Amino acid sequence: MASRFAVLRPTFYALTLVAGLTAGAVYAQQEPRLDVIYVPTPQQVVDRMLQLADVKQGDYMIDFGCGDGRMVVTAAKRGARGYGVDINPQRIKEANENAKAAGVTDKVEFKIANLFEEDLSKADVMAMYLLTDINLRLRPKILDTMKPGSRIVSHAFDMGDWKPEVHENVDGRNVYFWIVPAKVNGTWQFDGPNKMKVTLDQKYQFFTGKAEMDGKSVDITDGKLTGADISFTINGQTYTGKVDGNTISGANWKATKA
Numbered sequence: 001m002a003s004r005f006a007v008l009r010p011t012f013y014a015l016t017l018v019a020g021l022t023a024g025a026v027y028a029q030q031e032p033r034l035d036v037i038y039v040p041t042p043q044q045v046v047d048r049m050l051q052l053a054d055v056k057q058g059d060y061m062i063d064f065g066c067g068d069g070r071m072v073v074t075a076a077k078r079g080a081r082g083y084g085v086d087i088n089p090q091r092i093k094e095a096n097e098n099a100k101a102a103g104v105t106d107k108v109e110f111k112i113a114n115l116f117e118e119d120l121s122k123a124d125v126m127a128m129y130l131l132t133d134i135n136l137r138l139r140p141k142i143l144d145t146m147k148p149g150s151r152i153v154s155h156a157f158d159m160g161d162w163k164p165e166v167h168e169n170v171d172g173r174n175v176y177f178w179i180v181p182a183k184v185n186g187t188w189q190f191d192g193p194n195k196m197k198v199t200l201d202q203k204y205q206f207f208t209g210k211a212e213m214d215g216k217s218v219d220i221t222d223g224k225l226t227g228a229d230i231s232f233t234i235n236g237q238t239y240t241g242k243v244d245g246n247t248i249s250g251a252n253w254k255a256t257k258a
């Protein structure tokens with residue numbers, strides 16, 4: 001019995017291998033399931049998007065759903081490093097060819113991958129040409145994992161009630177620009193010329209709040225975050241500072257998260 005199994009085993013393995021290879025070949029020929037179809041961004045729109053996001057040497061730019069890689073290749077020509085992913089192998093082949101033709105292969109990387117499984121946290125700039133519902137699915141990850149001050153540019157599609165810093169029309173195309181705000185929601189203890197307890201209610205880059213000083217509660221107005229830069233007004237006095245995690249520092253004041 002044992003010897004019969006030993007004879008059959010290689011045949012079984014061979015059949016399994018053939019079946020596996022055949023399935024693989026069929027799978028490889030299958031079109032990948034796209035969440036959004038391929039439509040390239042016109043080059044003059046790419047140029048304006050990267051100009052709006054101020055892409056420059058030292059930046060790391062990502063384009064998820066990178067198509068033929070034009071955003072990433074253009075960013076590399078501006079001196080940045082770039083990373084593009086696309087679920088369609090044909091697009092990644094084209095992106096690598098375009099990087100080679102532009103002489104920027106040392107600055108870029110392209111990968112066949114599903115954009116929803118990729119990490120955003122290392123990017124200084126993110127470019128998108130997807131769809132509003134995909135932008136909205138990515139929005140929590142953008143706000144929660146990208147560094148304050150990271151810049152986002154999108155062709156054609158917005159991010160719902162997250163108001164862009166810039167919305168403009170470029171050759172008939174809508175282009176949007178956002179800056180990831182620091183997180184300041186909650187209660188802070190201010191020390192400096194005015195000692196006060198401040199409670200902030202943040203919505204994206206805007207916030208309102210109340211300051212308790214000398215037993216009185218005063219409204220906070222004009223609350224705005226531009227990345228880690230914060231500004232707001234209390235009793236007609238404007239405060240500006242920088243947020244760094246659980247600390248906000250101004251010229252002559254400091255606030256700590258309570």
Ligand SMILES: C[S@@+](CC[C@H](N)C(=O)[O-])C[C@H]1O[C@@H](n2cnc3c(N)ncnc32)[C@H](O)[C@@H]1O
Pocket residue numbers: 033034035036037038039040041063064065066067068069070071085086087088091113114115116128129130155
């Ligand atoms: C509208 S095109 C944008 C191409 C390029 N970013 C541009 O602006 O020229 C969208 C791209 O997303 C890719 N895509 C669709 N679903 C994807 C997914 N789940 N993960 C990664 N890429 C995807 C498509 O293959 C297509 O190349």
